[in-house]
Amino acid sequence: MHDEPGLPGGDDLLDLDGEVLAARWAEALDRVAALAAEPVGSRATSHARVVDLGAGTGTGAIGLAVRLPDAEVVAVDVAEQSLARVAAKAQAAGVADRVRTLVADLDDGWPDLAPVDLTWASMSLHHLADPVRSLAELRAITSPRGLVAVSEFDEPVRFLPDDLGIGRPGFEDRAVAALGSVHAEAVPHIGAPWATLLTEAGWTVVDQHEVVIDERSPGHPLAGRYARAWFDRLAHGLEGRLDADDEQTLAALLDDDGPHALLRRDDLHLHGIRTLTVARA
Template identity: 45%
Template sequence: MGNHHHGHGHGHDHHDTDALPALLDLDAEVLHAYLKDLTDQVHELTGGAPRRILDLGCGTGTGTLALAERFPEAELIAVDLSPEMLQRLRDSAARAGVADRIRTVRADLDEGWPDVDGVDLVWASASLHHVADPDRVLACVFAAIRSGGHLAVAEMASMPRFLPDDVGGGLEDRLHAALATRHAEEMPHRGEDWGPRLRKAGFTVQASQDVTIELTAPLPAGAARYAQATLTRLRSGLEDQIGADDQATLRLLLDGDGPGSLLHRGDLLVRAERSTWLCRRP
Protein backbone atom coordinates (compact mmCIF):
# COMPACT_ATOMS: atom_id res chain seq x y z
CA MET A 1 0.00 0.00 0.00
CA GLY A 2 0.85 0.53 0.23
CA ASN A 3 0.86 2.96 -0.35
CA HIS A 4 2.62 8.26 -1.86
CA HIS A 5 5.90 9.90 -1.24
CA HIS A 6 9.23 11.03 -2.58
CA GLY A 7 10.91 7.94 -1.27
CA HIS A 8 9.37 5.61 -3.81
CA GLY A 9 12.52 5.54 -5.87
CA HIS A 10 12.07 8.88 -7.60
CA GLY A 11 12.52 12.54 -6.92
CA HIS A 12 9.22 14.25 -6.11
CA ASP A 13 9.17 16.50 -3.10
CA HIS A 14 6.17 16.49 -0.76
CA HIS A 15 5.12 18.04 2.52
CA ASP A 16 5.25 16.41 5.93
CA THR A 17 7.94 13.89 5.02
CA ASP A 18 8.71 13.24 8.68
CA ALA A 19 5.11 12.16 9.33
CA LEU A 20 4.85 10.02 6.22
CA PRO A 21 6.30 6.74 7.58
CA ALA A 22 3.65 6.60 10.31
CA LEU A 23 0.94 7.30 7.73
CA LEU A 24 2.15 4.48 5.49
CA ASP A 25 2.25 2.05 8.39
CA LEU A 26 -1.24 3.06 9.50
CA ASP A 27 -2.52 2.56 5.96
CA ALA A 28 -1.27 -1.03 6.03
CA GLU A 29 -2.60 -1.59 9.55
CA VAL A 30 -6.11 -0.32 8.91
CA LEU A 31 -6.39 -1.80 5.41
CA HIS A 32 -4.77 -5.07 6.42
CA ALA A 33 -7.55 -7.17 4.89
CA TYR A 34 -7.05 -5.51 1.49
CA LEU A 35 -3.30 -6.08 1.58
CA LYS A 36 -3.72 -9.72 2.60
CA ASP A 37 -6.29 -10.30 -0.13
CA LEU A 38 -3.97 -8.80 -2.74
CA THR A 39 -0.96 -10.88 -1.68
CA ASP A 40 -3.24 -13.95 -1.70
CA GLN A 41 -4.23 -13.14 -5.29
CA VAL A 42 -0.59 -12.76 -6.28
CA HIS A 43 0.25 -16.06 -4.58
CA GLU A 44 -2.54 -17.80 -6.50
CA LEU A 45 -1.53 -16.19 -9.80
CA THR A 46 2.10 -17.23 -9.43
CA GLY A 47 1.41 -20.64 -7.92
CA GLY A 48 3.53 -19.61 -4.95
CA ALA A 49 6.59 -20.10 -7.14
CA PRO A 50 8.55 -16.80 -6.93
CA ARG A 51 11.92 -17.19 -5.28
CA ARG A 52 13.23 -13.67 -6.01
CA ILE A 53 10.85 -10.75 -5.47
CA LEU A 54 11.45 -7.04 -6.10
CA ASP A 55 9.42 -4.43 -4.19
CA LEU A 56 9.69 -1.32 -6.34
CA GLY A 57 9.21 1.79 -4.20
CA CYS A 58 8.92 -0.08 -0.92
CA GLY A 59 8.35 2.87 1.42
CA THR A 60 8.35 1.62 5.01
CA GLY A 61 8.22 -1.95 3.73
CA THR A 62 4.70 -2.98 4.65
CA GLY A 63 4.34 -4.66 1.26
CA THR A 64 7.78 -6.22 1.51
CA LEU A 65 6.95 -7.79 4.86
CA ALA A 66 3.54 -8.98 3.65
CA LEU A 67 5.24 -10.66 0.69
CA ALA A 68 7.90 -12.17 2.95
CA GLU A 69 5.13 -13.74 5.02
CA ARG A 70 3.17 -14.97 2.00
CA PHE A 71 6.24 -16.32 0.18
CA PRO A 72 8.32 -17.78 3.04
CA GLU A 73 10.97 -19.27 0.74
CA ALA A 74 11.58 -16.11 -1.28
CA GLU A 75 14.46 -13.64 -1.27
CA LEU A 76 13.21 -10.03 -1.39
CA ILE A 77 14.86 -6.91 -2.77
CA ALA A 78 13.34 -3.62 -1.57
CA VAL A 79 14.09 -0.47 -3.61
CA ASP A 80 13.42 3.08 -2.47
CA LEU A 81 14.98 6.52 -2.72
CA SER A 82 14.72 7.34 0.98
CA PRO A 83 17.46 6.04 3.31
CA GLU A 84 15.12 6.64 6.25
CA MET A 85 12.41 4.46 4.75
CA LEU A 86 14.91 1.69 4.00
CA GLN A 87 16.26 1.81 7.55
CA ARG A 88 12.73 1.59 8.89
CA LEU A 89 12.19 -1.51 6.76
CA ARG A 90 15.43 -3.09 7.96
CA ASP A 91 14.39 -2.49 11.58
CA SER A 92 10.93 -3.97 10.96
CA ALA A 93 12.42 -6.97 9.14
CA ALA A 94 14.73 -7.64 12.08
CA ARG A 95 11.80 -7.55 14.51
CA ALA A 96 9.85 -9.91 12.25
CA GLY A 97 12.78 -12.32 12.00
CA VAL A 98 13.11 -12.04 8.20
CA ALA A 99 16.09 -9.69 7.88
CA ASP A 100 18.20 -12.47 6.36
CA ARG A 101 15.81 -12.65 3.39
CA ILE A 102 15.49 -8.93 2.63
CA ARG A 103 18.05 -6.76 0.85
CA THR A 104 17.53 -3.01 0.53
CA VAL A 105 18.69 -0.93 -2.43
CA ARG A 106 18.62 2.87 -2.58
CA ALA A 107 17.78 4.13 -6.07
CA ASP A 108 16.00 6.96 -7.89
CA LEU A 109 14.03 5.43 -10.75
CA ASP A 110 14.01 8.74 -12.60
CA GLU A 111 17.81 8.58 -12.71
CA GLY A 112 18.13 5.00 -13.91
CA TRP A 113 17.45 1.37 -13.13
CA PRO A 114 19.19 -0.20 -10.09
CA ASP A 115 21.46 -3.21 -10.49
CA VAL A 116 18.61 -5.69 -10.06
CA ASP A 117 17.48 -8.31 -12.57
CA GLY A 118 16.55 -11.96 -12.81
CA VAL A 119 13.51 -11.59 -10.55
CA ASP A 120 10.38 -13.74 -10.58
CA LEU A 121 7.95 -11.14 -9.29
CA VAL A 122 7.91 -7.34 -9.18
CA TRP A 123 5.54 -5.64 -6.72
CA ALA A 124 4.84 -1.95 -7.47
CA SER A 125 2.40 -0.48 -4.96
CA ALA A 126 1.57 3.24 -5.22
CA SER A 127 4.91 3.89 -6.86
CA LEU A 128 4.54 3.98 -10.66
CA HIS A 129 2.48 7.18 -10.70
CA HIS A 130 5.44 9.04 -9.21
CA VAL A 131 7.94 8.38 -12.00
CA ALA A 132 8.51 10.94 -14.73
CA ASP A 133 8.68 8.41 -17.59
CA PRO A 134 6.60 5.35 -16.71
CA ASP A 135 7.08 3.73 -20.13
CA ARG A 136 10.85 3.70 -19.65
CA VAL A 137 10.53 2.32 -16.13
CA LEU A 138 8.10 -0.39 -17.25
CA ALA A 139 10.52 -1.39 -20.01
CA CYS A 140 13.19 -1.79 -17.32
CA VAL A 141 10.79 -3.80 -15.17
CA PHE A 142 10.03 -6.08 -18.11
CA ALA A 143 13.74 -6.64 -18.71
CA ALA A 144 14.37 -7.40 -15.04
CA ILE A 145 11.71 -10.14 -14.86
CA ARG A 146 12.51 -13.66 -15.95
CA SER A 147 10.41 -15.09 -18.79
CA GLY A 148 7.20 -16.38 -17.24
CA GLY A 149 7.55 -14.08 -14.23
CA HIS A 150 4.96 -11.65 -12.94
CA LEU A 151 4.30 -8.00 -12.14
CA ALA A 152 1.71 -6.79 -9.62
CA VAL A 153 0.73 -3.11 -9.83
CA ALA A 154 -1.48 -1.46 -7.21
CA GLU A 155 -2.47 2.20 -7.27
CA MET A 156 -4.67 4.54 -5.25
CA ALA A 157 -7.50 6.26 -7.08
CA SER A 158 -7.46 8.98 -4.41
CA MET A 159 -6.63 9.61 -0.78
CA PRO A 160 -8.95 7.79 1.64
CA ARG A 161 -11.97 9.50 3.21
CA PHE A 162 -13.09 9.36 6.82
CA LEU A 163 -15.75 12.01 7.54
CA PRO A 164 -19.52 12.03 7.21
CA ASP A 165 -20.53 14.24 4.30
CA ASP A 166 -22.02 16.92 6.55
CA VAL A 167 -18.82 17.63 8.51
CA GLY A 168 -17.68 21.13 7.63
CA GLY A 169 -20.33 21.40 4.93
CA GLY A 170 -18.44 19.04 2.63
CA LEU A 171 -14.92 19.81 3.88
CA GLU A 172 -13.46 16.54 2.64
CA ASP A 173 -14.93 17.05 -0.84
CA ARG A 174 -13.19 20.43 -1.11
CA LEU A 175 -9.87 19.03 0.14
CA HIS A 176 -9.99 16.19 -2.35
CA ALA A 177 -10.89 18.49 -5.23
CA ALA A 178 -7.94 20.75 -4.42
CA LEU A 179 -5.65 17.74 -4.13
CA ALA A 180 -6.82 16.39 -7.49
CA THR A 181 -5.96 19.72 -9.12
CA ARG A 182 -2.48 19.66 -7.60
CA HIS A 183 -1.89 16.04 -8.57
CA ALA A 184 -2.95 16.76 -12.15
CA GLU A 185 -0.07 19.23 -12.31
CA GLU A 186 2.56 17.39 -10.26
CA MET A 187 1.73 13.71 -10.87
CA PRO A 188 -0.18 13.47 -14.16
CA HIS A 189 -0.04 9.65 -14.18
CA ARG A 190 -1.90 9.26 -10.92
CA GLY A 191 -5.30 7.64 -11.34
CA GLU A 192 -4.77 6.51 -14.92
CA ASP A 193 -5.58 3.10 -16.35
CA TRP A 194 -2.23 1.33 -16.42
CA GLY A 195 -3.46 -1.51 -18.62
CA PRO A 196 -2.44 0.07 -21.97
CA ARG A 197 1.04 0.98 -20.71
CA LEU A 198 1.56 -2.50 -19.28
CA ARG A 199 0.57 -4.12 -22.58
CA LYS A 200 2.76 -1.68 -24.50
CA ALA A 201 5.70 -2.76 -22.32
CA GLY A 202 5.06 -6.37 -23.37
CA PHE A 203 3.14 -7.72 -20.38
CA THR A 204 0.04 -9.87 -20.55
CA VAL A 205 -2.53 -8.44 -18.14
CA GLN A 206 -4.08 -11.51 -16.54
CA ALA A 207 -6.39 -9.75 -14.10
CA SER A 208 -7.37 -6.20 -13.20
CA GLN A 209 -9.88 -4.79 -10.78
CA ASP A 210 -11.06 -1.62 -9.07
CA VAL A 211 -11.60 -2.18 -5.36
CA THR A 212 -13.77 0.00 -3.13
CA ILE A 213 -13.00 -0.44 0.55
CA GLU A 214 -15.66 0.68 3.01
CA LEU A 215 -15.10 0.18 6.72
CA THR A 216 -17.68 1.20 9.31
CA ALA A 217 -17.93 0.85 13.07
CA PRO A 218 -16.45 -0.98 14.78
CA LEU A 219 -13.34 0.28 12.98
CA PRO A 220 -9.84 -1.17 13.37
CA ALA A 221 -7.91 0.22 16.33
CA GLY A 222 -5.70 2.53 14.25
CA ALA A 223 -8.48 4.08 12.14
CA ALA A 224 -8.76 7.37 14.04
CA ARG A 225 -4.98 7.86 13.98
CA TYR A 226 -5.03 6.99 10.27
CA ALA A 227 -7.66 9.67 9.69
CA GLN A 228 -5.67 12.16 11.76
CA ALA A 229 -2.43 11.46 9.87
CA THR A 230 -4.13 11.67 6.47
CA LEU A 231 -5.97 14.93 7.14
CA THR A 232 -2.88 16.45 8.76
CA ARG A 233 -0.95 15.70 5.57
CA LEU A 234 -3.73 17.17 3.43
CA ARG A 235 -3.81 20.33 5.54
CA SER A 236 -0.06 20.76 5.28
CA GLY A 237 0.10 20.14 1.53
CA LEU A 238 -2.89 22.35 0.69
CA GLU A 239 -2.34 25.11 3.25
CA ASP A 240 -2.46 27.91 0.69
CA GLN A 241 -5.75 26.61 -0.78
CA ILE A 242 -7.80 26.14 2.39
CA GLY A 243 -10.19 28.92 3.43
CA ALA A 244 -10.55 30.28 6.95
CA ASP A 245 -13.71 28.31 7.76
CA ASP A 246 -12.16 25.05 6.64
CA GLN A 247 -8.99 25.83 8.58
CA ALA A 248 -11.10 26.30 11.71
CA THR A 249 -12.87 22.97 11.15
CA LEU A 250 -9.55 21.22 10.64
CA ARG A 251 -8.19 22.69 13.86
CA LEU A 252 -11.18 21.26 15.71
CA LEU A 253 -10.70 17.87 14.08
CA LEU A 254 -6.93 17.66 14.36
CA ASP A 255 -5.70 19.80 17.22
CA GLY A 256 -8.34 19.65 19.89
CA ASP A 257 -9.06 17.01 22.49
CA GLY A 258 -12.80 17.54 22.65
CA PRO A 259 -15.63 15.36 21.35
CA GLY A 260 -15.18 16.84 17.87
CA SER A 261 -11.60 15.63 17.63
CA LEU A 262 -10.97 12.79 15.20
CA LEU A 263 -9.54 10.72 18.05
CA HIS A 264 -12.86 10.89 19.93
CA ARG A 265 -15.52 10.90 17.21
CA GLY A 266 -17.83 7.92 16.98
CA ASP A 267 -19.00 8.58 13.42
CA LEU A 268 -15.80 8.00 11.46
CA LEU A 269 -15.61 5.60 8.54
CA VAL A 270 -12.90 4.56 6.11
CA ARG A 271 -13.50 4.74 2.37
CA ALA A 272 -10.68 3.95 -0.03
CA GLU A 273 -10.40 3.09 -3.70
CA ARG A 274 -7.58 0.98 -5.10
CA SER A 275 -6.89 -0.42 -8.57
CA THR A 276 -4.75 -3.45 -9.33
CA TRP A 277 -3.25 -5.07 -12.41
CA LEU A 278 -1.72 -8.55 -12.23
CA CYS A 279 0.52 -9.28 -15.21
CA ARG A 280 2.79 -11.94 -16.66
CA ARG A 281 5.90 -11.56 -18.76
CA PRO A 282 5.53 -14.00 -21.69
Protein backbone atom coordinates (compact mmCIF):
# COMPACT_ATOMS: atom_id res chain seq x y z
CA MET A 1 0.00 0.00 0.00
CA HIS A 2 2.52 2.58 -1.14
CA ASP A 3 0.12 4.78 -3.05
CA GLU A 4 -0.30 7.48 -0.45
CA PRO A 5 -2.44 10.42 -1.47
CA GLY A 6 -1.96 13.43 0.76
CA LEU A 7 0.84 11.90 2.76
CA PRO A 8 4.42 12.94 3.22
CA GLY A 9 6.58 10.67 1.11
CA GLY A 10 8.05 12.82 -1.66
CA ASP A 11 11.80 12.46 -1.49
CA ASP A 12 12.44 16.19 -1.08
CA LEU A 13 9.92 16.30 1.73
CA LEU A 14 11.62 13.37 3.49
CA ASP A 15 15.03 15.03 3.14
CA LEU A 16 13.67 18.31 4.52
CA ASP A 17 12.05 16.44 7.41
CA GLY A 18 15.43 14.87 8.17
CA GLU A 19 17.24 18.22 8.03
CA VAL A 20 14.76 20.49 9.81
CA LEU A 21 14.05 17.93 12.54
CA ALA A 22 17.67 16.69 12.78
CA ALA A 23 17.78 17.19 16.56
CA ARG A 24 14.56 15.21 17.06
CA TRP A 25 15.82 12.39 14.82
CA ALA A 26 19.05 12.36 16.83
CA GLU A 27 17.05 12.03 20.05
CA ALA A 28 15.23 8.95 18.72
CA LEU A 29 18.23 7.34 17.00
CA ASP A 30 20.51 7.86 20.04
CA ARG A 31 17.93 6.11 22.18
CA VAL A 32 17.62 3.16 19.79
CA ALA A 33 21.39 2.88 19.29
CA ALA A 34 21.89 2.80 23.08
CA LEU A 35 19.36 -0.03 23.44
CA ALA A 36 20.94 -1.88 20.52
CA ALA A 37 24.43 -1.55 21.97
CA GLU A 38 23.39 -3.56 25.02
CA PRO A 39 24.76 -7.10 24.63
CA VAL A 40 22.21 -9.42 22.98
CA GLY A 41 22.86 -13.11 23.58
CA SER A 42 26.24 -14.01 22.15
CA ARG A 43 26.14 -11.24 19.48
CA ALA A 44 27.27 -7.72 20.16
CA THR A 45 24.66 -5.70 18.30
CA SER A 46 27.19 -3.10 17.21
CA HIS A 47 28.52 -5.84 14.87
CA ALA A 48 25.03 -6.68 13.79
CA ARG A 49 22.75 -6.44 10.81
CA VAL A 50 20.46 -3.43 10.95
CA VAL A 51 17.46 -3.03 8.62
CA ASP A 52 15.73 0.26 7.81
CA LEU A 53 12.17 -0.80 6.87
CA GLY A 54 10.69 1.60 4.31
CA ALA A 55 13.91 3.61 4.45
CA GLY A 56 12.79 6.41 2.15
CA THR A 57 15.76 8.71 1.62
CA GLY A 58 17.65 7.14 4.53
CA THR A 59 17.65 9.48 7.52
CA GLY A 60 17.36 6.41 9.78
CA ALA A 61 19.70 4.13 7.82
CA ILE A 62 22.54 6.66 7.72
CA GLY A 63 21.93 7.80 11.31
CA LEU A 64 22.20 4.23 12.58
CA ALA A 65 25.24 3.41 10.43
CA VAL A 66 27.02 6.41 11.96
CA ARG A 67 25.95 5.50 15.50
CA LEU A 68 26.72 1.74 15.26
CA PRO A 69 30.17 1.83 13.65
CA ASP A 70 30.51 -1.94 13.11
CA ALA A 71 26.97 -2.65 11.93
CA GLU A 72 25.94 -3.56 8.41
CA VAL A 73 22.83 -1.56 7.44
CA VAL A 74 20.32 -2.66 4.79
CA ALA A 75 17.94 0.08 3.60
CA VAL A 76 14.80 -1.62 2.23
CA ASP A 77 12.16 0.24 0.24
CA VAL A 78 9.81 -0.35 -2.66
CA ALA A 79 10.87 3.00 -4.20
CA GLU A 80 14.15 2.65 -6.09
CA GLN A 81 14.57 6.40 -6.62
CA SER A 82 14.46 7.02 -2.84
CA LEU A 83 17.14 4.39 -2.27
CA ALA A 84 19.42 6.14 -4.79
CA ARG A 85 19.47 9.07 -2.33
CA VAL A 86 20.37 6.68 0.51
CA ALA A 87 23.37 5.42 -1.48
CA ALA A 88 24.55 8.99 -2.18
CA LYS A 89 24.18 9.97 1.49
CA ALA A 90 26.09 6.86 2.59
CA GLN A 91 28.99 7.94 0.35
CA ALA A 92 28.91 11.47 1.75
CA ALA A 93 28.84 10.19 5.35
CA GLY A 94 31.74 7.79 4.75
CA VAL A 95 29.66 4.68 5.53
CA ALA A 96 29.07 3.36 2.00
CA ASP A 97 31.03 0.17 2.75
CA ARG A 98 28.46 -0.75 5.43
CA VAL A 99 25.18 0.51 3.94
CA ARG A 100 23.45 -1.32 1.12
CA THR A 101 20.08 -0.75 -0.48
CA LEU A 102 17.49 -3.33 -1.39
CA VAL A 103 14.38 -2.72 -3.49
CA ALA A 104 11.53 -4.85 -2.13
CA ASP A 105 7.78 -4.63 -1.68
CA LEU A 106 7.28 -5.82 1.90
CA ASP A 107 3.62 -6.56 1.20
CA ASP A 108 4.96 -9.51 -0.83
CA GLY A 109 6.82 -10.87 2.23
CA TRP A 110 10.30 -10.23 3.64
CA PRO A 111 13.47 -10.71 1.63
CA ASP A 112 15.90 -13.24 3.12
CA LEU A 113 17.83 -10.99 5.49
CA ALA A 114 18.14 -13.34 8.49
CA PRO A 115 19.53 -12.86 11.03
CA VAL A 116 18.37 -9.26 11.60
CA ASP A 117 19.44 -7.74 14.93
CA LEU A 118 17.79 -4.33 14.78
CA THR A 119 15.04 -2.93 12.55
CA TRP A 120 14.20 0.76 12.37
CA ALA A 121 10.72 1.50 10.95
CA SER A 122 9.92 5.20 10.74
CA MET A 123 6.61 6.38 9.25
CA SER A 124 6.60 3.29 7.02
CA LEU A 125 4.63 0.53 8.78
CA HIS A 126 1.35 2.40 8.35
CA HIS A 127 1.75 2.05 4.57
CA LEU A 128 1.83 -1.75 4.65
CA ALA A 129 -1.29 -3.73 3.80
CA ASP A 130 -1.09 -5.85 6.97
CA PRO A 131 1.43 -4.44 9.48
CA VAL A 132 0.86 -7.25 12.03
CA ARG A 133 1.63 -9.90 9.42
CA SER A 134 4.75 -8.01 8.30
CA LEU A 135 5.90 -7.56 11.91
CA ALA A 136 5.40 -11.28 12.59
CA GLU A 137 7.40 -12.13 9.45
CA LEU A 138 10.10 -9.73 10.59
CA ARG A 139 10.24 -11.37 14.01
CA ALA A 140 10.78 -14.75 12.34
CA ILE A 141 13.99 -13.46 10.69
CA THR A 142 15.16 -11.49 13.75
CA SER A 143 17.86 -12.95 16.01
CA PRO A 144 16.84 -14.00 19.54
CA ARG A 145 16.33 -10.84 21.62
CA GLY A 146 16.85 -8.63 18.55
CA LEU A 147 14.99 -5.31 18.42
CA VAL A 148 12.49 -3.42 16.32
CA ALA A 149 12.04 0.34 16.75
CA VAL A 150 8.84 1.88 15.38
CA SER A 151 8.55 5.65 15.02
CA GLU A 152 5.03 6.75 14.06
CA PHE A 153 2.69 9.73 14.51
CA ASP A 154 -0.96 10.05 15.48
CA GLU A 155 -1.51 13.27 13.56
CA PRO A 156 0.46 15.08 10.86
CA VAL A 157 2.82 17.82 12.03
CA ARG A 158 1.31 21.33 12.13
CA PHE A 159 2.89 24.52 10.85
CA LEU A 160 0.42 27.40 10.85
CA PRO A 161 -1.15 29.88 13.27
CA ASP A 162 -4.95 29.93 13.44
CA ASP A 163 -5.20 33.34 11.75
CA LEU A 164 -3.13 33.54 8.58
CA GLY A 165 -4.19 37.02 7.57
CA ILE A 166 -6.07 35.49 4.66
CA GLY A 167 -9.28 33.45 4.46
CA ARG A 168 -11.18 32.19 7.50
CA PRO A 169 -9.27 31.35 10.69
CA GLY A 170 -8.72 27.63 11.30
CA PHE A 171 -7.48 26.75 7.79
CA GLU A 172 -4.97 24.15 8.98
CA ASP A 173 -7.53 22.43 11.25
CA ARG A 174 -9.87 22.00 8.29
CA ALA A 175 -7.05 20.84 5.99
CA VAL A 176 -5.88 18.25 8.54
CA ALA A 177 -9.48 17.05 9.03
CA ALA A 178 -9.86 16.65 5.24
CA LEU A 179 -6.56 14.79 5.13
CA GLY A 180 -7.86 12.53 7.90
CA SER A 181 -10.79 11.48 5.72
CA VAL A 182 -8.43 10.79 2.80
CA HIS A 183 -6.27 8.67 5.12
CA ALA A 184 -9.26 6.78 6.51
CA GLU A 185 -9.93 5.52 2.98
CA ALA A 186 -6.39 5.14 1.64
CA VAL A 187 -4.01 4.63 4.59
CA PRO A 188 -6.11 3.08 7.36
CA HIS A 189 -3.19 2.10 9.64
CA ILE A 190 -2.17 5.70 10.37
CA GLY A 191 -2.46 6.28 14.10
CA ALA A 192 -2.71 2.54 14.86
CA PRO A 193 -1.87 1.47 18.44
CA TRP A 194 1.66 0.30 17.57
CA ALA A 195 2.52 -1.22 20.96
CA THR A 196 -0.61 -3.38 20.71
CA LEU A 197 0.14 -4.41 17.12
CA LEU A 198 3.72 -5.30 18.04
CA THR A 199 2.45 -7.47 20.89
CA GLU A 200 -0.06 -9.15 18.54
CA ALA A 201 2.83 -9.94 16.21
CA GLY A 202 4.71 -11.69 19.05
CA TRP A 203 7.12 -8.88 20.08
CA THR A 204 7.70 -7.70 23.67
CA VAL A 205 7.56 -3.92 24.03
CA VAL A 206 10.53 -2.65 26.08
CA ASP A 207 10.45 1.12 25.62
CA GLN A 208 8.06 3.90 24.60
CA HIS A 209 9.11 7.50 24.20
CA GLU A 210 7.39 10.61 22.84
CA VAL A 211 9.57 12.69 20.55
CA VAL A 212 8.11 16.18 20.87
CA ILE A 213 8.50 18.43 17.81
CA ASP A 214 8.37 22.13 18.67
CA GLU A 215 10.31 24.35 16.26
CA ARG A 216 9.44 27.99 15.65
CA SER A 217 10.33 29.77 12.43
CA PRO A 218 12.55 31.54 11.61
CA GLY A 219 14.57 29.20 13.85
CA HIS A 220 15.61 26.89 11.03
CA PRO A 221 16.56 28.23 7.58
CA LEU A 222 14.75 25.35 5.83
CA ALA A 223 11.52 25.50 7.87
CA GLY A 224 9.70 27.50 5.17
CA ARG A 225 10.81 25.08 2.45
CA TYR A 226 9.70 22.15 4.57
CA ALA A 227 6.28 23.76 5.14
CA ARG A 228 6.02 24.50 1.41
CA ALA A 229 6.87 20.92 0.43
CA TRP A 230 4.30 19.63 2.92
CA PHE A 231 1.46 21.90 1.75
CA ASP A 232 2.32 21.28 -1.90
CA ARG A 233 1.87 17.57 -1.31
CA LEU A 234 -1.25 18.24 0.70
CA ALA A 235 -2.67 20.27 -2.21
CA HIS A 236 -2.33 17.24 -4.47
CA GLY A 237 -3.77 14.85 -1.89
CA LEU A 238 -6.77 17.06 -1.06
CA GLU A 239 -7.78 18.02 -4.58
CA GLY A 240 -11.51 18.81 -4.49
CA ARG A 241 -11.89 18.29 -0.72
CA LEU A 242 -11.50 21.92 0.45
CA ASP A 243 -14.09 24.64 -0.07
CA ALA A 244 -13.37 27.50 -2.47
CA ASP A 245 -12.21 29.87 0.30
CA ASP A 246 -9.72 27.34 1.67
CA GLU A 247 -8.54 26.46 -1.85
CA GLN A 248 -7.69 30.15 -2.30
CA THR A 249 -5.85 30.24 1.00
CA LEU A 250 -3.83 27.19 0.04
CA ALA A 251 -2.97 28.72 -3.33
CA ALA A 252 -1.85 31.94 -1.59
CA LEU A 253 0.40 29.96 0.78
CA LEU A 254 1.99 28.21 -2.19
CA ASP A 255 2.40 31.40 -4.26
CA ASP A 256 6.09 32.02 -3.62
CA ASP A 257 5.92 35.60 -4.88
CA GLY A 258 2.76 36.54 -2.98
CA PRO A 259 2.47 38.28 0.41
CA HIS A 260 1.24 35.13 2.22
CA ALA A 261 3.88 32.73 0.85
CA LEU A 262 5.03 29.94 3.16
CA LEU A 263 8.58 30.61 2.03
CA ARG A 264 8.44 34.14 3.49
CA ARG A 265 6.38 33.70 6.64
CA ASP A 266 7.96 34.28 10.02
CA ASP A 267 5.03 32.84 11.99
CA LEU A 268 5.52 29.12 11.30
CA HIS A 269 5.42 26.81 14.31
CA LEU A 270 6.33 23.26 13.47
CA HIS A 271 4.85 21.04 16.15
CA GLY A 272 3.60 17.51 16.75
CA ILE A 273 4.51 14.24 18.41
CA ARG A 274 6.12 11.09 17.04
CA THR A 275 5.98 8.08 19.30
CA LEU A 276 8.97 5.75 19.40
CA THR A 277 8.10 2.19 20.44
CA VAL A 278 10.91 -0.35 20.85
CA ALA A 279 10.25 -4.09 21.16
CA ARG A 280 12.32 -7.26 21.55
CA ALA A 281 11.82 -10.48 19.59
